[in-house]
Amino acid sequence: MKEKFLEINKLLVEIYDDVNHIEEYSIKQGAFSDLSITEIHTIEAVGLYGTKTMSEIAGALDITMGTLTTAVDKLIRKGYLERSRSDTDRRIVNVGLTKRGKLAYRIHEKFHMDMVKAIMSDFSEEEEEILLTALKKLNIHLKSIYMHGNT
Amino acid sequence: MKEKFLEINKLLVEIYDDVNHIEEYSIKQGAFSDLSITEIHTIEAVGLYGTKTMSEIAGALDITMGTLTTAVDKLIRKGYLERSRSDTDRRIVNVGLTKRGKLAYRIHEKFHMDMVKAIMSDFSEEEEEILLTALKKLNIHLKSIYMHGNT
DNA sequence: GCTATATATTTTGATTATCAAAATATTTGC
């Protein structure tokens, strides 16, 4: 029992590290090597469609707005984002992806899908279902630990 | 098909973020709130038994030795690590955990085990086996992507 | 046994990501 838990723990830690490495590597090799993982995640949080406010993006990324301001500044300089003030409420700043930003978004999305496809390639239909169920349970458990703040 | 992959991808991303949050939170709440996640990982890499050289630790953590030097300096100041020069080869620095370092190691290890136990608590024996197999496959796949550097 | 080369580590100088708190600008409620 203890053995199995130890093994699962070790696998989870390794998987976590590998995903990190792969994502980092794939960005550095690809067409958008001027972006860091953090910056890709900011682009992801802005989203393909329309615009988001600074508060919305900072909330999604769980960073302060001060941090986001400098991140957005840099991504505008690099040509991935554009900023505009709301006409109805001049305090609000709307951030959206430029054409280049959308391309980066789509390429990163494809990287993620390719990774999942590679993982699934030698799973049977049934195993896929089981994994999906297990991941859902795992996710719910983690969320409940996170919410209740136990351990 | 596409749908299922999208869902799995989303779950993986959420699980990744949750694990991060939980680990961060558990450290900040616990007896070693003067440690960051990065520092805990350095302590983990040094290990409970005997000592490791700077190169070994930097290799395990995949950081440069320059980065490690400053990290070790700080952990020595905080009382978690100790440093000594090898007698047989005076270029080599051996790093080991202090008593406090070992305690931090054990508590962090327990946190990990508790998390795995919580995750597994509503899995049947059979489901546990399936998850273990799935994680092994996932791990092998990720490693092969990482090695071959595809996508 | 000296000297050149290799190895292990630290130092230096820089960058990125982050935060909390103060400052600024705008809106809303009374």
Add this chain to the structure above:
DNA sequence: GCAAATATTTTGATAATCAAAATATATAGC
């Protein structure tokens, strides 16, 4: 119209990281 609330940016700081230069020691070849 003014006080309080809201949205964002600025300021000043810290942690984690790297590459390249510097330092110290060991080893290999003559």
